[in-house]
Amino acid sequence: MLSPRRTLDELKELRALTGDADGAQRLAFTPTWAKARAWFREKLAALPVEVRQDEAGNLWATLPGASPDALLIGGHLDSVPNGGWLDGCLNVLAGLEILRRLAAGNPPPLTVRLVDWADEEGARFGRSLFGSSACAGSLDLAEARALRDRDGVSLADALRPHGIDLERARESGRELEKARAYLELHIEQGPVLLDLGLPLGAVLGTFGVERHAITFRGQAAHSGSTPMNRRRDAFLAAGRMAQETYSIAARHGGVCTIGSCITKPGIVTSVVEECRITLDQRHLDLAALAAMLANARAASEEFAREGEVAVEWERIWRIDPAPFHPHLIDLCEEAVREVAGPSHRLPSGPLHDAAEMARRGIPTVMMFVQSLHGISHNRIEDTREEHLELAVRAFDRLAEKTLAWLATSGAQKA
Numbered sequence: 001m002l003s004p005r006r007t008l009d010e011l012k013e014l015r016a017l018t019g020d021a022d023g024a025q026r027l028a029f030t031p032t033w034a035k036a037r038a039w040f041r042e043k044l045a046a047l048p049v050e051v052r053q054d055e056a057g058n059l060w061a062t063l064p065g066a067s068p069d070a071l072l073i074g075g076h077l078d079s080v081p082n083g084g085w086l087d088g089c090l091n092v093l094a095g096l097e098i099l100r101r102l103a104a105g106n107p108p109p110l111t112v113r114l115v116d117w118a119d120e121e122g123a124r125f126g127r128s129l130f131g132s133s134a135c136a137g138s139l140d141l142a143e144a145r146a147l148r149d150r151d152g153v154s155l156a157d158a159l160r161p162h163g164i165d166l167e168r169a170r171e172s173g174r175e176l177e178k179a180r181a182y183l184e185l186h187i188e189q190g191p192v193l194l195d196l197g198l199p200l201g202a203v204l205g206t207f208g209v210e211r212h213a214i215t216f217r218g219q220a221a222h223s224g225s226t227p228m229n230r231r232r233d234a235f236l237a238a239g240r241m242a243q244e245t246y247s248i249a250a251r252h253g254g255v256c257t258i259g260s261c262i263t264k265p266g267i268v269t270s271v272v273e274e275c276r277i278t279l280d281q282r283h284l285d286l287a288a289l290a291a292m293l294a295n296a297r298a299a300s301e302e303f304a305r306e307g308e309v310a311v312e313w314e315r316i317w318r319i320d321p322a323p324f325h326p327h328l329i330d331l332c333e334e335a336v337r338e339v340a341g342p343s344h345r346l347p348s349g350p351l352h353d354a355a356e357m358a359r360r361g362i363p364t365v366m367m368f369v370q371s372l373h374g375i376s377h378n379r380i381e382d383t384r385e386e387h388l389e390l391a392v393r394a395f396d397r398l399a400e401k402t403l404a405w406l407a408t409s410g411a412q413k414a
Contacts, residue, residue, distance in 0.1 A: 002101045002396050004389035007093050011388070014039065014077075014093070015085040023379030024079035024087070028119035028130070029057075029158040036077045036089075040116065043096060047103050049114075054172035056134035057118035057164040063099055065108040071403055072113050072182040072362070073098060074132075074353055076120035083121075084381025086187045086388075090369070092116050094185050094392045098399050109407035110180065112399075117353045124149045124158070132353035134169040135176060136360040141167070180406050181328065182357040182364040185395040187383055191374025192346050199387040200394055201344040202332035203366035206355040207255075207282035208289045208321035214241065214300055218309040220265055220273035235263055235272035237307040241300055245279060248295045254283035255349060256292070284321050284347040322355035328365035331405065335397035336367065340390045350376075367395055 018026050018036050026033045037059060044051050049061040062070075075091020095114040102108050117135075122128030125147040133139040144166060147155040156166040188194075193201050218232035242258045249256040257280040264274040279296060283289035297313065304311035329345065336343035348366065358364040369391035372382040383391075 001104070002097060002393065004097070004392035007097045007392050008385055008388055010043070010093050010096075011085065011089065014089055019085060022082040024083040024085055025081065026077055026079040026083070027081055027124050028078040028121065029124065029162055033078055034162065037116070040077060040092065047099055049099060049103070053163065054135070054175050055165065056131045056169040056172035057159065057162055058131040058135060058172060058175070059116040060175060061099065061114040063103055063108070063112045065111040067110045067407075068178050069180045069406065070111040070113045070178045071399065071406060072115060072179050072357070073399065074115045074117055074182060074184050074357070075186075076117045076353065078119055078121050080121050080123040080377050082379055084187075084376050084378060086381060086383055087189070087376055088120060090187060090388070090391070091185045094395050097392055098396050101396065109403055111178070112403075118164075120353050125155050127155075128351055129353055129356055131172070132356040135172040136356040137170060137173050138356060138359065139170060141170065144169075176360060176362065179362050181325075181402050182354060182362045183395070183398060183402060184352060184354040184366045185391060186352060186366055186368060187376060187381070188368040188371045189350055189376035190371065193344065193368060193370040194372065194374055196344055198342055198344050199370050199384075199390050200336040200340045201346050201368045202329050202336060203324060203368055204329060204345055204347045205284055205321060205323035205358065206348045206351055207284055208286055209317065209319050210281045210289060210293045211316040211318065212279050213276055213314040213316055214238070214279055215274065215276045215312045215314070216304060216309050217274050217312070218272065218307065221271040223269045223271060226271055231271050232308045233271050234275040234309050237303040237309050237311070238275040238277050240303045241277065244299045244303075245281070245296055248292050248299070249281070252283065252288045252292050254281060254288060254292050256281045278316065282349055284323065286321050289321065319351070320359075322358040324354070324358055324365045325363035327405070328363055328402065331401045332365045332367050332398050335394045335401060339394040339397055365398075367391070367398060
């Protein structure tokens with residue numbers, strides 16, 4: 001019998017085991033993360049499941065069904081430093097409760113596999129979605145070999161004590177050979193459901209991202225003796241750019257952030273000669289994201305020309321949007337309505353392991369549960385207990401609906 005209260009109790013147990021006054025401390029590939037993994041294995045030991053760690057360090061628990069084709073349920077136990085008590089681990093422990101319910105009855109029509117992805121957060125090495133991207137085949141090994149943490153430890157060296165060989169990480173892709181659908185539950189990490197007064201929502205997909213550095217180059221000059229009409233002020237062009245990016249995002253229905261600004265010479269008595277800003281643009285639609293980027297480039301060139309400065313762009317990183325499966329979105333919304341009443345469809349601004357599964361071609365959907373304060377990656381991260389229990393019930397209902405759909409429709413194989 002499904003027990004959402006047990007999931008809540010286990011979330012608190014994990015918080016006490018691996019957190020402190022500053023928040024969750026389950027940084028991937030550290031002793032505290034390993035402690036969380038050992039604790040989770042103890043929970044799995046009570047179930048008739050096969051447990052194994054793959055070549056990328058992902059932990060799989062497999063409950064055999066009538067068919068070897070598999071429904072995947074995923075999440076991650078790792079956290080950012082001083083993180084919230086729900087981010088990632090809610091997914092895993094809700095999936096554990098679903099496994100318990102299924103194991104207590106007749107074999108499910110399909111095999112059900114629960115996966116704890118390794119290093120979803122990327123907090124230590126700056127590369128998010130390590131385990132899921134390795135499994136999906138999108139991990140760039142050359143890039144991964146070069147990664148170092150703030151202490152200079154390489155990713156390969158950090159992996160080794162946990163039985164992971166970086167050079168073999170992509171071999172984990174064999175785990176997806178029988179995958180027919182992927183489900184993930186997550187706290188929203190934002191304020192949309194909170195502002196709507198709704199506990200749960202169905203996720204449309206994860207945003208694509210364009211991330212660039214934009215450098216304006218003007219001329220340093222004395223702040224007292226240089227008339228305003230004679231200045232070639234790099235900061236003035238960058239300031240106009242910052243305001244315009246918000247207008248661009250509003251026109252296209254996306255989001256944007258100017259996350260950093262560095263000026264040179266950086267003294268109070270000089271006109272700014274060089275100003276480097278970083279731009280992060282996100283949208284669920286690939287064409288709209290491309291239009292946002294084109295608009296931003298055009299605006300930067302206009303402001304540079306008008307300010308008699310030069311402008312240069314440098315790409316930092318990009319990723320395409322990952323839309324989720326239309327029918328699974330419908331099933332997710334059905335499950336929410338049956339358990340909690342009104343639902344809402346919304347995109348995910350943050351990235352998740354689900355995005356890698358969707359890009360791999362596996363039918364995928366996520367369910368969000370409301371976040372109090374709209375805050376995550378912070379020790380004040382929280383969700384009402386009654387909403388957490390509703391989430392477990394609705395997520396279980398989604399799993400049941402997905403199994404029925406896969407069993408009767410023979411959904412297209414990945």
